[in-house]
Amino acid sequence: MAAVYKSLSNQKSAQKDEKNADGPRKNKQRVLILSSRGVNQRHRHLLNDLAQMMPHGRKDSKWDSKSKLSGLCELAELHNCNNVIYFEARKNQDLYAWFSKVPNGPTVKMYVQGLNTMEELHFHGNCLKGSRPILSFDAAFDREPYLKVIQELFRHTFGVPQGARRSKPFIDRVMGFTYADGKIWIRNYQITETEQTTDGKDGENGEAEAKKTSKSRGKDHKELDVGLVEIGPRVTLTPIIIQEGSFGGPIIYENRMFVSPNQVRADLRRRKASRHNARAEQFVERQARKGDMGLRTEGGVKKPLDELDSRSLFA
Amino acid sequence: MAKSKLLSALKHEQGFDAKKVKQIKEKKKHKQRVHNKRKHGDSEDEDDEAPAVNDAEDSEDDEGEEDGSEDEQQENGVDLAQLDESDDSDSSIDLEDKIERPRKAKTATTITTQAVAISKRSDKKKSKKDEEEEEEDEEEEEEDDEDIPLSDLEDGDIDDEADYVPRQKLSINNTAALLASLNRIAIPTDKSVPFATHQSIVSSGEPTASAIEDIHDDLKRELALYQQNLEAAKQARALLKAEGVPFSRPTDYFAEMVKDDGHMEKVKAKLIEEASAKKASAEARKLRDLKKFGKQVQVAKLQERQKQKRDTLEKIKTLKRKRQESGTGDDTYEADLFDVAVDHELGGGSKKTKSQQRAFGGGGGGGDGPNAKRQKKNDKYGFGGKKRHAKSGDALSSGDLSGFSARRMKHGGSGGGAKGKVSKGPRLGKSRRNAGKR
Incomplete structure (x- = not known):
């Protein structure tokens, strides 16, 4: 009997092995997380928050140069990473996020807006450090x-690959990506499971409800209610360009709806300046008008000297 | 040259639904043709020209489509980037070769683009531009023929308005290249692989954006996002449970959390602070309201009391008048009778004694008072109120300071060193004592 069992189980395991060998390549990701110089505190905290949730990530020191991003590929390869998240800060206030697959692309550059770090949000959600998130896409x-x-x-x-080194075996987090208003909204929620509260309902509602709940209770007694509690951070990303290569190569997508924050600021300033300019112009005009009427000591037309003026009379 | 490249890119972008777009375009064209006929009846030669152009374009479009399909076939094969490049160049060359549209039209389009550029730079050549805009109306057909995405067509339509400066930046959206790079990196997420390998869920049905009315309304937006994620979480939970992957954390599994204890403490403190602030403000509001309301109540009560007083006084006055008018001779009973009359008039208000009230309660409201028999019995057997503690002091009695005189007190204190009271002769009888007080 034992022999039969052994042979059967062997067969089974062999099948399993075959299946594994046949199966698609394994999802194996490692992410290099780094920022440029000149990030401010909030940017840094965002980076830390993200890095904390990614056990397959490797945080690196700030990248010095802003022009030669191709060096990042080498750095990533050096660290054995095949993905890069690179936060590029400009003017100490604008943050751009680059997402790239390393040896040969593609790369997405996005503008980071609506940035709220985990700390400043005060959400009471919490999750295991390094648990694998469920990625929810719109x-x-x-x-x-x-x-x-x-x-x-x-x-x-953002997806933690199965069996990542420091990942935890339970799932208690959802990471949501939603595309709305030309932006990608990223949210993080904790999954909470609570006992279904059917007892209160029975008393309050009618018989039909009671029947329904009792039926459901009969079917799966231990059914838990799934709820979400937000953890943070909150980020909104506006895609700007997609490049075919990794930090280089031809641009295969460009978002023409994107207006650079510099442009926005410049417009604002110009609008403000225009108010002042109008006022200054008005002032000059007024001075000229006064001069024309002879109300000013210099410039414009002088009043002709009157013969009856006391200065000419008693000269 | 750049333009042709762009065209090819745009062609790629259109991809498979080129046919549909074409149909729409042809409909549009037809409408426009009719419109044009009405508009400038003299430019009939152009209308003759248009169908020919269309034919040329149609054939070209078909070829383009074939190209596209070939691309897709080849994409499954080997090196994509190279292929794409070659395709691009080919297609651009094809375009150059095969476009046999009238020379005049081509130049006209270039002129229009130039005109746009010029108009952007200066307003001086406005007159020239106006001339060319007339041409533009005619050229719209040509623009339709060229493969410009529908979104741009709309821009073209707006071109007719004189002051509108169109955007020069054309959006790059190279679908083929995008799909190629996607295929290069994609990890399988379909049913063939277990869900646990990727754990990603793309929500089915309408995109979340359609559920958000106003993106700036934080509450509604977050609610929509929450709904999407909740849906995904439920779905994922079911899938993972089906695959037998451990999902929920057992209560005795402790591990490092994303937010450490210090952070959670802060969060809790914040929550408590918020809650207490809310409570305090609510309480303060309640107090404020009460104060306002309490004042109103007080005023109302005072007014009512005043009114009552006035009423009773009036009634008494009327009664007195009546008495005087009737003028009975018997003086001795007059006062008693008057009192009884007042009692009747006030409806057994404040003047009745406790015992009387109780007795009336049984008899159904103060009509004529208790009958004689009842009265007798009450007197005999004692009815009305408990007799216990009748003599013990109460608030009224202890508040009654009529028997107290400060002078006597002081006199007793200062008068000699004797501790006891100064003797005032022998103690009198009760009735005389009481009489002396009054």
């Missing part, structure tokens, strides 16, 4: 090719 991500690319990149960078 349906819009399947409609457009460029969003598909972005979706795939997010899946690689």
